[in-house]
Amino acid sequence: MNAQHIMERSASGVAVEVVAETGSTNADLLARAPALSAPLLLIAEHQSAGRGRAGRSWLSRPGDSLTFSLAWRFEGGLQQLTGLPLAVGVALAETLGRLGQPVELKWPNDVLKDGDKLAGILVETQPGKIGATWAIVGIGLNLVMPDALEQRIGRAVAAVPWLARMDRDTLMAALLDGLADALAGFARQGFAAFAARWNLLHGYQGQPVTILDRGEVLHEGLAAGVDDAGRLLLDTAHGRIAVVAGDVSLRVKA
Numbered sequence: 001m002n003a004q005h006i007m008e009r010s011a012s013g014v015a016v017e018v019v020a021e022t023g024s025t026n027a028d029l030l031a032r033a034p035a036l037s038a039p040l041l042l043i044a045e046h047q048s049a050g051r052g053r054a055g056r057s058w059l060s061r062p063g064d065s066l067t068f069s070l071a072w073r074f075e076g077g078l079q080q081l082t083g084l085p086l087a088v089g090v091a092l093a094e095t096l097g098r099l100g101q102p103v104e105l106k107w108p109n110d111v112l113k114d115g116d117k118l119a120g121i122l123v124e125t126q127p128g129k130i131g132a133t134w135a136i137v138g139i140g141l142n143l144v145m146p147d148a149l150e151q152r153i154g155r156a157v158a159a160v161p162w163l164a165r166m167d168r169d170t171l172m173a174a175l176l177d178g179l180a181d182a183l184a185g186f187a188r189q190g191f192a193a194f195a196a197r198w199n200l201l202h203g204y205q206g207q208p209v210t211i212l213d214r215g216e217v218l219h220e221g222l223a224a225g226v227d228d229a230g231r232l233l234l235d236t237a238h239g240r241i242a243v244v245a246g247d248v249s250l251r252v253k254a
Contacts, residue, residue, distance in 0.1 A: 001043055001168050009173035012180035014039045014070070016172075021046045025069035026124055026138035033126035033134040036071055039183075041176055043068040047140075064164075066172065069138040072183045073128055081135060083191025083230030085109040085123045085245075088137055090197045091182030092119060095175055101160050104203030107223070107232045108245040111141075112203045118142055118160065137179065192228040199225040209234070210251045211243055219243060223250075 003016040010016075015038065022028055025042045032040075047067045074080055089105045096103050096111070103119075104112045111119035122138040143164035163171060185193055199205070204223040211219040211234065221236035231242035232250070 001045065001172060003043075005169040006041075006043075006173050006176065009170055010176045010180075012039075012177050014041050014176060014180055016041045016043065016176070018043045018045070020044075021048060023048050024138075025067060026122060026136050029069050029071045029134075029136045030124055030126050033071055033128065033136065036073070036134065039073065039180070040071045041068060042071075043172065064142070064144040066139070066141040066143065066168075066175070068172070069136050070176070070179055070183075072135050072137065074133050074135055074187055076131065077133060078125060080190070081123070081125065081133065083194070083226075084135060084137075084186060085121050086198050086226065086230045087182055087186045087191055087194040088121050088123065088139070088179065090194045090201065091178045092121070092139065092141075092175070093201045094197070095178035096160070096163075098178075099163060099166070099171070099174060101163055103201070105198060105201045106203050107226060107250055108230070113160065115203070135183075137183070139175075141175075190228075191230045195226055195228045195230070198230075202226075204250070204252060207252060212249050212251060 001018050003018045006016045017040065019042070022044045024047055025044050029040065029042055044067050085108055089109060089111060092111050093103050093105055106112050109121040110117050119139060119141040124136045124138070126134040126136065128134045142159045144159050144161060202223070202225050205225060207223055209221070209223045210217055219234055219236060219241065221234040224233040224235050224240065226232055227242055231244055234241050234243055
């Protein structure tokens with residue numbers, strides 16, 4: 001990919017850097033955040049130590065996925081960023097939909113295609129100057145999924161071969177524009193402006209699900225979307241509850 005071409009095709013005005021390989025674009029931007037003065041998109045042709053949520057690894061082969069991180073400065077502390085990973089999911093899903101690839105969302109931070117994981121989102125933070133906070137939004141998006149890599153991952157994983165044939169710089173510019181627009185809107189209005197849009201894309205609406213914490217069942221019930229704070233609403237045998245993301249995970253109940 002070519003950083004200059006991406007910036008020329010993007011309306012966001014965000015600076016772009018492309019590297020052939022790095023351990024983790026999120027780790028790189030976390031280290032650089034204190035010195036940044038404006039948003040920055042860092043793209044790696046290959047990540048050798050990509051990370052997912054809760055310390056999980058993100059496995060990929062060079063050229064088969066998009067792996068990138070966007071550093072964005074928010075005024076205020078961490079409490080201002082509640083629901084940000086879900087808003088990023090909305091931005092990704094809506095952009096992919098505009099590109100002809102309809103997808104769904106899984107709480108709290110996965111993008112699904114035909115029920116399998118297509119993209120993952122990892123948001124990490126770094127204090128900035130004068131009370132600001134840098135959010136590092138890391139995304140891994142599968143374009144092609146070889147059988148051998150899927151076996152290493154150990155579960156069914158989605159891919160979008162139609163988008164894999166698209167010019168990568170143009171695709172990356174479209175994703176950047178969607179993300180930049182969403183992050184600017186989130187800074188103004190918080191997650192409340194995204195809740196209804198997230199619920200329209202909810203892949204498990206009305207389905208029985210289980211909430212797990214380190215393998216232990218915390219809750220069971222019917223998934224009922226998210227509230228304005230990004231909490232999952234779950235209709236249980238004892239009434240509706242709201243689940244905070246934290247390190248819990250969601251599974252479809254067999």
